[in-house]
Amino acid sequence: MTEQRFSRQSVHTIGLIGLGLIAGSFSLALQASRKSRYRFVGYSRKAENREASLARGLVHDVVPSIAELTACCDVIMIAVPMLAMPDVLAELAHHVRPDSIITDAGSVKGSFVAACEAAGLDMRQVVPGHPIAGTEKSGVAAGFAELYRGRRVVLTPHKQTSHQATEVVMDLWQACGAEVDMMAVEQHDRVLAATSHLPHMLAFALVDTLITRESDEQVFRYAAGGFKDFSRIASSDPVMWRDIALANKTAVLDAMRDLQTHFDALIAKIENDDGEAIVQTFANARDRRDDWLESFLNSRQ
Amino acid sequence: MTEQRFSRQSVHTIGLIGLGLIAGSFSLALQASRKSRYRFVGYSRKAENREASLARGLVHDVVPSIAELTACCDVIMIAVPMLAMPDVLAELAHHVRPDSIITDAGSVKGSFVAACEAAGLDMRQVVPGHPIAGTEKSGVAAGFAELYRGRRVVLTPHKQTSHQATEVVMDLWQACGAEVDMMAVEQHDRVLAATSHLPHMLAFALVDTLITRESDEQVFRYAAGGFKDFSRIASSDPVMWRDIALANKTAVLDAMRDLQTHFDALIAKIENDDGEAIVQTFANARDRRDDWLESFLNSRQ
Numbered sequence: 105m106t107e108q109r110f111s112r113q114s115v116h117t118i119g120l121i122g123l124g125l126i127a128g129s130f131s132l133a134l135q136a137s138r139k140s141r142y143r144f145v146g147y148s149r150k151a152e153n154r155e156a157s158l159a160r161g162l163v164h165d166v167v168p169s170i171a172e173l174t175a176c177c178d179v180i181m182i183a184v185p186m187l188a189m190p191d192v193l194a195e196l197a198h199h200v201r202p203d204s205i206i207t208d209a210g211s212v213k214g215s216f217v218a219a220c221e222a223a224g225l226d227m228r229q230v231v232p233g234h235p236i237a238g239t240e241k242s243g244v245a246a247g248f249a250e251l252y253r254g255r256r257v258v259l260t261p262h263k264q265t266s267h268q269a270t271e272v273v274m275d276l277w278q279a280c281g282a283e284v285d286m287m288a289v290e291q292h293d294r295v296l297a298a299t300s301h302l303p304h305m306l307a308f309a310l311v312d313t314l315i316t317r318e319s320d321e322q323v324f325r326y327a328a329g330g331f332k333d334f335s336r337i338a339s340s341d342p343v344m345w346r347d348i349a350l351a352n353k354t355a356v357l358d359a360m361r362d363l364q365t366h367f368d369a370l371i372a373k374i375e376n377d378d379g380e381a382i383v384q385t386f387a388n389a390r391d392r393r394d395d396w397l398e399s400f401l402n403s404r405q
Numbered sequence: 406m407t408e409q410r411f412s413r414q415s416v417h418t419i420g421l422i423g424l425g426l427i428a429g430s431f432s433l434a435l436q437a438s439r440k441s442r443y444r445f446v447g448y449s450r451k452a453e454n455r456e457a458s459l460a461r462g463l464v465h466d467v468v469p470s471i472a473e474l475t476a477c478c479d480v481i482m483i484a485v486p487m488l489a490m491p492d493v494l495a496e497l498a499h500h501v502r503p504d505s506i507i508t509d510a511g512s513v514k515g516s517f518v519a520a521c522e523a524a525g526l527d528m529r530q531v532v533p534g535h536p537i538a539g540t541e542k543s544g545v546a547a548g549f550a551e552l553y554r555g556r557r558v559v560l561t562p563h564k565q566t567s568h569q570a571t572e573v574v575m576d577l578w579q580a581c582g583a584e585v586d587m588m589a590v591e592q593h594d595r596v597l598a599a600t601s602h603l604p605h606m607l608a609f610a611l612v613d614t615l616i617t618r619e620s621d622e623q624v625f626r627y628a629a630g631g632f633k634d635f636s637r638i639a640s641s642d643p644v645m646w647r648d649i650a651l652a653n654k655t656a657v658l659d660a661m662r663d664l665q666t667h668f669d670a671l672i673a674k675i676e677n678d679d680g681e682a683i684v685q686t687f688a689n690a691r692d693r694r695d696d697w698l699e700s701f702l703n704s705r706q
Contacts, residue, residue: 236627256627285626298615299628303636305671306607311690313667314599317660324697325586326537326557327600335604338694342687349675349683359618360672364665366614370606371661374650382650386643389612393639396625 109203110229110268112275116143119177121170121192122184123148123157125238126209128247130181131162133280136249140279147173156244174199179272182208186347189216193223200225205269207231211296213260213289215351220262227264231273234258234292235282236300242341253281260289297355298362304345305360307338410504411530411569413576417444420478422471422493423485424449424458426539427510429548431482432463434581437550441580448474457545475500480573483509487648490517494524501526506570508532512597514561514590516652521563528565532574535559535593536583537601543642554582561590598656599663605646606661608639 118134120127123146131144146163147170148154154166167173174180174196184192189210200206206229210216213232220230237255239246257277261270274284287295314323349356373381419435421428424447432445447464448471449455455467468474475481475497485493490511501507507530511517514533521531538556540547558578562571575585588596615624650657674682 258627295623295627298618299624299632302614303611303632306611306668308687308690309664309668309671310604310607311694312671312686313603313660313664315689315693316667317599317663322596323600324693324700326559326596327697331600331604335694338687338690339698340687340691342684342691345687346680346683350678350680353675353678357672357675359614360668360675362618363610363614364668364672366617367607367610367661367665367668370610370613371658371665374654374658374661377651377654379647379651382647383643385613386609386639386641386646388616389609389639390641390643392616393612393636396628397640399625 110205110266110272112272114203115178115205115272116141117177117179118142118144118276119173119180120144120146120163121148121173121180121182121196123153123162123244124183125242125246125251126235127181127183128157128160128162128244129237129249129251130183130209130235130247130276130280132247132249133252134276135161137279137281145173145177153244160244160247162244162247170195171199174201174204177204179205179207179276182206182210185344186210186212186215186351188347190219190222193219193225197223197225200229202226202229205229205231205272207233207273209233209235210351211300211348212351213258213292217260217262217289227262228266229269230262231265231270232260232262232289233273233277234260234296235277236296237282242344250281252277255282257282257284258287258292259284260287260292262289293352293355294358297352297359301348301352301356302359302363304337304340305349305356306363307335308345311335311338411506411567411573413573415504416479416506416573417442418478418480419443419445419577420474420481421445421447421464422449422474422481422483422497423489424454424463424545425484426543426547426552427536428482428484429458429461429463429545430538430550430552431484431510431536431548431577431581433548433550434553435577436462438580438582446474446478454545461545461548463545463548471496472500475502475505478505480506480508480577483507483511486645487511487513487516487652489648491520491523494520494526498524498526501530503527503530506530506532506573508534508574510534510536511652512601512649513652514559514593518561518563518590528563529567530570531563532566532571533561533563533590534574534578535561535597536578537597538583543645551582553578556583558583558585559588559593560585561588561593563590594653594656595659598653598660602649602653602657603660603664605638605641606650606657607664608636609646612636612639 134140144163146157146166157163216232235257237251277284435441445464447458447467458464459467517533536558538552578585
């Protein structure tokens with residue numbers, strides 16, 4: 105077997121394991137792209153999700169098992185919660201063809217790679233990926249073709265991953281309208297711990313603090329509009345976020361302890377009535393955040 | 406002098422000290438109300454703000470000093486940053502008529518009352534207040550008549566405050582479309598420390614952590630949409646929020662330490678791989694936040 109077994113031309117059928125927001129939007133985006141010529145086959149544990157996906161046109165066909173999906177697919181996209189990955193990968197490893205490409209959309213890459221290795225998969229055919237996109241919505245009904253337009257997708261190829269396989273997956277994401285970046289697994293998990301996982305931990309901790317501190321009525325009666333925005337992400341799926349916190353445990357804990365250090369420092373500035381240092385911290389945060397927002401909005405135009 | 410000196414019928418001229426979002430919206434809302442019959446007089450330290458307020462119709466007249474404003478006004482609304490309050494109140498105390506009503510819109514009520522007492526004001530004529538409303542915008546151009554519609558305004562009358570004076574101020578806020586609640590000063594400052602001041606301290610600390618931890622490019626390149634919402638309040642005015650942190654120091658520090666305790670507990674749950682406890686914390690936060698959001702949205706309809 106050489107690396108030449110993977111090529112753009114040989115991709116005809118794409119399999120989706122998990123039929124929620126991420127996989128559904130991936131399929132709809134590719135179907136909408138001008139270059140589209142793929143057949144989509146879907147698998148979900150729940151028969152009702154399989155039927156709903158067919159009805160919505162997310163897939164052209166569904167199968168009742170991972171074994172049947174692996175038999176017929178050239179590219180397999182795994183989009184299930186992090187802690188469901190090991191079981192899916194173990195099943196996949198029993199049936200996968202040597203010329204299929206396996207990719208995923210999980211929020212943590214270190215644990216995905218570890219689970220692939222534990223399942224005994226040939227890492228040459230595995231392209232770990234993570235689209236930085238999503239909404240609080242989930243499920244078969246949530247997907248839409250524009251989710252990835254202008255968003256970033258990070259691929260973290262393993263040292264054994266075939267270069268050709270990586271290029272095939274990159275092409276698919278670019279056809280969805282996404283911008284594809286390459287990162288090392290460890291770098292991805294550290295950066296995302298700070299920019300995505302930490303804000304979620306904070307939002308959950310804030311609401312947890314408020315509801316145990318004051319009566320609900322007091323807290324929420326006097327919560328202004330800012331709190332609504334701030335706490336939006338505390339309405340995210342608890343199981344998905346437990347999975348992420350545990351799958352990326354080391355980097356998440358590191359980011360949380362960093363936040364504690366900065367929060368402690370702010371407490372000390374307030375204790376010492378150090379108005380100048382407080383203004384400096386706040387102004388710096390505001391300026392950097394505003395700079396970022398401007399470039400974020402520009403990049404979305 | 407009896408309390409009867411204060412009555413709805415005797416309010417003809419309303420003075421605004423500070424001509425930003427809060428005072429401007431107060432004036433526009435009252436001018437738009439069907440019951441409106443007031444003349445508005447404005448004062449700001451900056452001549453350009455006075456002129457712009459006249460031009461925008463926020464006020465009917467402007468004066469170049471607090472002395473002149475106090476001479477002609479039956480109700481005086483003070484809407485300046487917290488740490489500017491003591492100077493304004495000291496000046497006011499030299500000139501105020503005994504039949505004027507003084508009220509304010511400051512975010513912290515304990516420090517406002519202390520500053521009134523330090524200035525030697527007669528507390529019978531002082532009605533401390535706090536509208537729970539605002540945007541990140543500020544300045545003469547920011548005010549709009551609908552800001553207070555359906556929002557809560559908390560009044561925290563002093564034990565000496567005239568009941569009639571409180572009723573006059575309550576009437577004005579209700580004419581703006583607001584719902585008026587009464588609270589003790591200490592209760593107000595404790596509840597708002599949790600529901601408003603703490604989220605701001607957290608948002609500033611989060612952005613502070615991210616920008617010192619990773620390169621700006623890394624942080625903001627991979628910040629997803631959730632971060633944008635979460636950090637919106639980190640774009641608030643640094644001086645205003647320094648003032649609030651220091652003016653409500655005891656209650657703010659108490660809320661911050663509470664958050665630390667809950668954040669520590671979440672760290673411990675992740676360290677111990679206690680998935681069940683993590684899901685319980687997250688699900689509880691989500692459920693209570695969703696319940697609140699539903700009633701918030703209903704109350705805004």
